[in-house]
Amino acid sequence: xxxxxxxxxxxxxxxxxxSDHEVCKSNNPKDKRLRVSVWVHTEKTSxxxxxxxxxxxxxxxxxxxxxxxxxxxxxxxDHTSGIDDIRPFNFKxxxxxxxxxxxxxxxxxxxxxxxFEHENRYPGAPSVQPIEVVNNEPFSIGDxxxxxxxxxxxxxxVFGYKMNDFAYLTDVKTIASDEIEKIxxxxxxxxxxxxxxxxxxxxNLQDALDFVTLVQPQKAYLTHISHLLGFHDQVAQKLxxxxxxxxxxxxxxx
Numbered sequence: 001x002x003x004x005x006x007x008x009x010x011x012x013x014x015x016x017x018x019s020d021h022e023v024c025k026s027n028n029p030k031d032k033r034l035r036v037s038v039w040v041h042t043e044k045t046s047x048x049x050x051x052x053x054x055x056x057x058x059x060x061x062x063x064x065x066x067x068x069x070x071x072x073x074x075x076x077x078d079h080t081s082g083i084d085d086i087r088p089f090n091f092k093x094x095x096x097x098x099x100x101x102x103x104x105x106x107x108x109x110x111x112x113x114x115x116f117e118h119e120n121r122y123p124g125a126p127s128v129q130p131i132e133v134v135n136n137e138p139f140s141i142g143d144x145x146x147x148x149x150x151x152x153x154x155x156x157x158v159f160g161y162k163m164n165d166f167a168y169l170t171d172v173k174t175i176a177s178d179e180i181e182k183i184x185x186x187x188x189x190x191x192x193x194x195x196x197x198x199x200x201x202x203x204n205l206q207d208a209l210d211f212v213t214l215v216q217p218q219k220a221y222l223t224h225i226s227h228l229l230g231f232h233d234q235v236a237q238k239l240x241x242x243x244x245x246x247x248x249x250x251x252x253x254x
Contacts, residue, residue: 001042001144001164003188004251006058008223009033010194011078013054016227023227030232030247035078036170036224038190039064040163045142047071049161049168055082061249066093069141071133072100073170074158075107083112086126095127099139101159105130133159147182151175154201162186166254167217170224173201180214187254189217190246192224205229212243221246 007013014033015024023031035052039062046064049071058064067089073079086096100108108130109116115126133139135150149160153171160169165187169175172192183189193208202224203211212220222239223246229235236245 001040001166001254002251003166003168003190003254004039004041004062004064005221005223005246005248006037006039006048006062007034007052007054008225008246008248008250009035010224010226011035011076014225014227019227021227023229023231026231028232030245031227032248033225034058034248036192037079038168038223040144040166040168042143045144047141047144047163049073050079050170051082051086052078053081056085059085067096069097069099071146071159071161072098072104072108073160074101074153074156075104076153076171079171080104080108080111083108083115083128084126086128087124090127095129097129097131097141099131099133099141101157102132103157105132135159149175149182150179156201164254166190167215171201172203172211173199173207175211180211183215183217185216187218188252189215189220190223191220193222193229194224195226195228196230197228205235209240209243212240218242219244219252221250221252 034054037050040047046066046068138147144163147162151172152174167183167186168190170192191208193205194202196205220243
């Protein structure tokens with residue numbers, strides 16, 4: 001199984017529009033971050049986690065040519081607003097299953113009503129098959145076994161996903177101990193680390209490192225990174241030996 005980091009940035013991306021921050025002016029490609037998303041794939045199965053506003057660019061850069069399913073962590077725009085750009089996959093494959101909490105599905109129906117419309121449907125509209133994700137109810141897509149991981153983004157419930165020996169969580173601020181047990185000892189953990197200063201709805205760097213200590217993965221990668229965390233190369237040098245700063249277009253194999 002391979003994991004391709006489509007985007008590793010926050011809701012604004014890096015560089016931030018109009019920003020004079022030194023990280024936003026960096027020429028290092030690793031300091032340029034699209035909105036957070038990953039592509040998890042095997043020889044048989046291709047899954048996208050979150051479909052944000054950079055989805056089209058991410059698909060072209062990664063050369064992803066098939067999407068068997070999209071998993072949504074939550075409904076915020078930086079995780080969902082690229083749904084219209086799934087159309088080329090629809091034209092090739094037909095309906096694409098989307099997996100999400102029922103609250104997220106209802107939110108998408110309100111914001112993208114034309115996608116879910118049955119009568120007077122525009123023939124070129126995206127086509128999806130919504131499937132509810134329920135905590136403590138694992139499911140499979142192709143040869144990938146998936147366990148939902150319940151967490152909170154401030155007061156908003158979000159889902160992380162354990163896929164075989166890989167766990168992906170983003171926009172997490174709190175998570176119960178019984179949920180942590182589900183992912184203990186995974187080979188690879190991906191977790192959000194916004195910045196060094198505390199944040200009301202995201203792990204900061206120390207929160208993320210403490211979480212890695214609890215989970216004890218073989219390797220951990222940090223994502224959903226703000227320009228305020230600092231330059232990629234400088235931050236990477238300060239991390240523990242088994243913790244790495246993810247960057248756009250990084251691909252790892254499990």
